[in-house]
Amino acid sequence: MTNINELLQGFHRFRLKNFEPNRELFNQLAMKGQTPRTLLIGCSDSRVDPAILTDSAPGALFVIRNVANLIPPCETGGRYHGTSAAVEYAVCNLEVDNIIVLGHSRCGGINALLEGYGANNEGEGYIAPWVQIAAPARDEVLRRWPDASREFKQRACERAGVRVSLTNLMTFPFIRQRVEAGSLRLYGWYYDLENGELMQYDPDKDRFYDMYFGPIPVDAG
Incomplete structure (x- = not known):
């Protein structure tokens, strides 16, 4: 401790x-x-700190962190919309140029989703309904790879969850308008904890690709 x-x-x-x-x-x-040019939506996981992973200076990133780096679809029901409010502030007030959704391996929130947590409305907490935002990702993975290993399904669902958040971002009118006008760009990233590797989503090919930066110099850092 x-x-x-x-x-x-x-x-x-x-x-x-x-x-x-x-x-x-x-x-x-x-x-x-502050005048950050990028909004980064990451997981609350203590192992995945966006500022450390991107070696960013203070003021460079506007960061939203929550369980499983999820973005809910645009809706006005209910009273509390912490994530949506932060997205609105970054886009409409700070006028960021980029939005990155950063997923990662070994995600506890995605694991809970795959295990069916919240499927039967058990418990009185907040995690179950929250991770259900990514239910389309889970359903897609189970449909496409029903016989795959548990580890494969976990990683596939983590990446599919990034795509769900990217899709949900486009349900916000102020985001869609800016994306279509070319003043805002959306990116999906996936960080491999075990290997220290970063992948980026290609929406045209609907695939994640390794972002190769070449060999690391011996004296780096």
């Missing part, structure tokens, strides 16, 4: 290694506000 003092010591290191050497940047962000 992480001792809270470890987090405080981590903040102290942040002040020494990041804040002080870049005080001017942080002051500009504080005084002038």
